[in-house]
Amino acid sequence: MGVLDEIIVGVREDLAVREASLPLRELMDAVAQLPPTLDPMPRFRAPELAVIAEVKRSSPSKGALAEIADPAALASEYAAGGAAAISVLTERRRFGGELADLVAVRQSVGVPVLRKDFMVADYQFYEARVAGADLVLLIAAALTDAELGRFLELSRHLMLTPLVEVHTPEETRRAVASGAALIGVNNRNLQTLDVNIAEFEKLASLIPADRIKVAESGILAVGDVERVASAGADVILVGEALVRSGDPRRAVADFTAAGTAARQR
C-alpha cells in the first residue's frame, strides 16, 4: 500500500467518529443558514501570479515543519502579504491539522480559504462548507471518475470551488475531461512522496488554456516560483517554504512579485 492509501484508511476512521457525533442531517440543516462563499477565480485569472499560502504543521515526507500555535495569526500574515487564498490542512494524523484550524482562519481573513484534506465522502464537503471553506481539494489519484464527477457536482451544489489535483498524464486527462476549471499539478507523488518541480512543466502543456493552472508542492525558493510561472502557472500552492520562512508576510509578497515578473517576460 502506498502512502496515499494509508492516509485514506486513517481519514475514513476519523471521519466515522465525527459522523457518529454530528450526523450529516444536522450539517445539511446548518448549510441552509450560511452566507455565500467567496469566489477565488477572479483573482486566479488576474495577470499577477496568485499564491495560495498553506497552514501546514507537518507532513509525511518531512515530519514536523513548524509549531503554528495560532493558525489565524499566520493566515493574517499571509493575507497581509497578498495571498490570493489560504489553504488549511485539516488532516490530523499525518499533517497535524484539524477542522478547527480552518474555522479560526476563516474568522481572521477576508480571502478565500481552501480545505486541504483527503476528500472521500459527501460528509466532508458539508463539513467543509459549515466550517467556512470556499474551496476544496479533489485528488484525482484517490477518486474514480464516478466519484470525481459526483464530488464536482456536490461542490457546485454547496458553492465550493473544487481544485482537482493531478500527478500523471492520465490523471490530467481525467481532470480535463471532468470539466474542472481549476487544475493543480502536484509536484509530489503522494504514493512515494518524491518531489520534482519538473512535473508541473511536463503536465501543464496537457491542460487547455481555458483552465486555471496551479503548481503545487516543492516550491521552496524564488527560482522555483520563476520556473513554474514561466511554464504557465497562474497560481502556486506553497506550504513548507512559507511556514519555515520566519517572515511569512514577506515571503508571500516576494513569491507573488517574482512570479508576476516571470509571467510578464
Ligand SMILES: O=P(O)(O)OC[C@@H](O)[C@@H](O)c1c[nH]c2ccccc12
Ligand atoms: O509544503 P509544500 O511542498 O510547499 O506543498 C504544499 C502543498 O502543495 C502540499 O501540502 C500538498 C499538495 N497536495 C496535497 C494533498 C494532500 C496533502 C498535502 C498536499
